[in-house]
Amino acid sequence: xxxxxxxxxxxxxxxxxxxxxxxxxxxxxxxRRVFLSGSFTRWSEHLPMSPVEGCPTVFQxxxxxxxxxxxxxxxxxxxxxxxxxxxxxxxNYGVVNTVLLTGEPDPIPGMxxxxxPRMNMDVDNDPFQRMVTLSDGxxxxxxxxxxxxxxxxxxxxxxxxxxxxxxELLPESGKVIAMDVNLPVKxxxxxxxxxxxxxxxxxxxYKGQFVGVLSALDFILILRELGNHGSNLTEEELxxxxxxxWKEGKSQQSRQLDVHARPFQNHLIHxxxxxxxxxxxxxxxxxxxxxxxxxxxxxxxxxxxxLLHLASLSxxxxxxxxxxxxxxxxxxxxxxxxxxxxxxxxxxRIGESNxxxxxxxxxxxxxxxxxxxxxxxxxxxxxxxxDNDALLDIYSRSDITALAKDTAYAQIHLDEMTIHQALQxxxxxxxxxxxxxxxxxxxxxxxxxxxxxxxxxANPGLRRLIIVEAGSKRVEGIISLSDVFRFLxx
Numbered sequence: 001x002x003x004x005x006x007x008x009x010x011x012x013x014x015x016x017x018x019x020x021x022x023x024x025x026x027x028x029x030x031x032r033r034v035f036l037s038g039s040f041t042r043w044s045e046h047l048p049m050s051p052v053e054g055c056p057t058v059f060q061x062x063x064x065x066x067x068x069x070x071x072x073x074x075x076x077x078x079x080x081x082x083x084x085x086x087x088x089x090x091x092n093y094g095v096v097n098t099v100l101l102t103g104e105p106d107p108i109p110g111m112x113x114x115x116x117p118r119m120n121m122d123v124d125n126d127p128f129q130r131m132v133t134l135s136d137g138x139x140x141x142x143x144x145x146x147x148x149x150x151x152x153x154x155x156x157x158x159x160x161x162x163x164x165x166x167x168e169l170l171p172e173s174g175k176v177i178a179m180d181v182n183l184p185v186k187x188x189x190x191x192x193x194x195x196x197x198x199x200x201x202x203x204x205x206y207k208g209q210f211v212g213v214l215s216a217l218d219f220i221l222i223l224r225e226l227g228n229h230g231s232n233l234t235e236e237e238l239x240x241x242x243x244x245x246w247k248e249g250k251s252q253q254s255r256q257l258d259v260h261a262r263p264f265q266n267h268l269i270h271x272x273x274x275x276x277x278x279x280x281x282x283x284x285x286x287x288x289x290x291x292x293x294x295x296x297x298x299x300x301x302x303x304x305x306x307l308l309h310l311a312s313l314s315x316x317x318x319x320x321x322x323x324x325x326x327x328x329x330x331x332x333x334x335x336x337x338x339x340x341x342x343x344x345x346x347x348x349r350i351g352e353s354n355x356x357x358x359x360x361x362x363x364x365x366x367x368x369x370x371x372x373x374x375x376x377x378x379x380x381x382x383x384x385x386x387d388n389d390a391l392l393d394i395y396s397r398s399d400i401t402a403l404a405k406d407t408a409y410a411q412i413h414l415d416e417m418t419i420h421q422a423l424q425x426x427x428x429x430x431x432x433x434x435x436x437x438x439x440x441x442x443x444x445x446x447x448x449x450x451x452x453x454x455x456x457x458a459n460p461g462l463r464r465l466i467i468v469e470a471g472s473k474r475v476e477g478i479i480s481l482s483d484v485f486r487f488l489x490x
Contacts, residue, residue: 020064021101025049027083028472030057031076038072040065043093046075057388057472071096085470149332150341154490156330160323161278161316166271166294169280169315176293176307178203179214181244188243189219189404198398198461201268201293201307202243209305210295212268214243216397220371221250223403223414270295273308281316281485288378290463313481318458320488321451334451338479341450343487344467346477347389358478360385363392367422368414370395380463383475384419390473391466394441395419398461443468446476450484457481 027034027049035046040063049059071089073096074081082088086097178201179188192200192214199215270293271280284292291310328334338344347358359377361370363384373382374397381396402425403412443466444453457465457479467477 019067021067022062023065023099023101024060024062025072027059027074027076027081028057028469028474029076029081029083030472031059033077034059035075036061036063036072037075038096039070040072049074065101067101070099070101072099073097083471151490153331153333154488157320157324157488158278158490160320161281162276164277164319164323165273166275166277166280166309166311167273168277168319169294169311170273170309174309176201176310178210178307179243180205181211181247182242185222185241185243185246188214189401192216192219193401193404198401199291199310201310202247204244210268210270210293210307212247213289213291213293215290216400217375218246218250219400219404220375220397222246223400224368224371224375268293271311272296277316277319278489280311281313281489284311284313285482285485285489290380312460313485314458314460314462317454317481317484321455321458328451334454335449337447337449338444338453338467339446341487343450344477344479344483346467347475358383358475360389360475361395361419362386363420364418366415367412367417367419370419370422371400371414380480383466383478385475388472389475391441391443391468391475393423394464394466395423399423441466443473444479445470453479454484457484 025036027036034049036049037043037046041047047061047063049061052058052060071091071093073093074083080094082095082097087099088095089098090096177191177195177197179191181202181204188200192198199213201210202212202214203209204211269283269287269289271283273294273296280292284290291312293307294309294311296306296308297304324331324334333341345358359373359379360383361373363386370382374380374395381394383391384393384395386392399422403422442456442459442462442464444456446467453465456462462481464478464480466475467479468474469476
């Protein structure tokens with residue numbers, strides 16, 4: 001990896017002036033001793049690279065180079081290596097990385113000068129953030145998209161969402177599970193676990209209507225209450241403590257104890273099959289919920305309501321992707337790399353006071369801290385990272401229902417169980433280090449186009465995509481479904 005620096009240094013020789021460009025080279029894949037060599041050292045000198053403070057697997061060095069075409073390689077622990085994620089060429093020294101420097105580097109803010117490395121160690125200036133690696137290995141600057149192109153894309157997507165209804169979300173076949181409010185809490189969470197669902201609408205037979213939802217968040221709050229109150233709410237009480245009683249008690253506690261907290265939802269947020277998709281999406285965003293039940297009443301007096309579907313942002317996004325699949329050129333923003341548009345939450349640069357920090361945890365953190373963070377940060381999942389902030393796994397709200405298996409929650413202490421142990425309760429580990437891979441950790445790169453990110457987020461049950469650095473899997477940011485919709489809807 002490389003990045004041109006802020007200032008060019010003129011070098012005078014025989015009346016001619018040569019501009020030298022301070023250029024940062026980065027090896028992010030670890031090692032004990034790492035050196036840089038290249039055409040600019042005539043391949044005879046090995047420049048030592050230094051580990052970045054706080055990032056022992058990331059090495060860097062800054063060289064002042066003349067504008068033009070250069071080749072380089074890394075010498076890592078006695079072996080010649082090249083960065084497969086950067087532009088390459090085949091030359092006299094085998095496969096080498098290449099860099100083309102211009103004589104007029106773009107200016108960058110003083111905060112991001114070469115002396116101050118970024119936490120994610122991808123590059124250190126805004127111009128290079130717009131550089132993306134293409135599939136053939138060449139490096140190309142991501143084109144700046146104009147506000148006009150963004151507005152055109154938003155207008156066309158808004159037009160589609162404003163002319164298509166929630167009926168398009170209904171699958172050809174499937175089932176929707178609802179629960180009676182008089183069901184005991186313990187039994188209700190067993191059902192969530194056994195059915196593999198994170199949320200279920202609640203039916204009040206006395207009122208003859210749907211009155212709310214039971215979600216993994218409720219289970220989290222119950223577990224925290226069990227721990228905070230010395231198990232005053234015992235497992236035996238959960239046998240008879242109904243969903244209705246829990247909801248009412250939590251609503252009163254929310255009003256009495258924490259007037260500044262987000263109001264506890266004690267009513268049903270729903271939509272009808274004839275509601276436009278845009279209205280359904282806005283309803284989900286404004287109420288900060290994961291799903292909205294689609295309910296149809298068969299008569300004018302709203303009796304005998306029928307639960308048709310649970311609408312989510314991923315389902316609406318799937319409709320958008322399907323509609324524009326063969327006409328993506330009409331949406332200029334779709335081909336933009338995500339690093340070139342204002343989207344998602346990114347790891348702040350070192351020294352930055354602004355920016356929203358990402359919620360991440362180590363695998364040995366307590367389950368209690370994970371549950372608290374899920375509630376306080378109001379997120380659906382948390383990346384689990386190693387000491388170098390490389391992604392290992394995620395812990396999500398839906399994972400909490402695994403504790404309903406064999407009433408595991410009755411035998412554990414939240415402060416003593418680690419996140420790693422909690423994850424192992426739900427699934428068998430399928431990797432040597434005991435962490436999950438594959439579908440659990442959905443990732444993307446900063447160079448991925450928005451269209452690819454949208455198609456991935458359209459998968460059912462997926463609400464957040466982790467942005468990682470190529471090779472090291474160091475977490476660089478997160479893009480959520482709500483991020484995408486807030487951007488698309490303006």
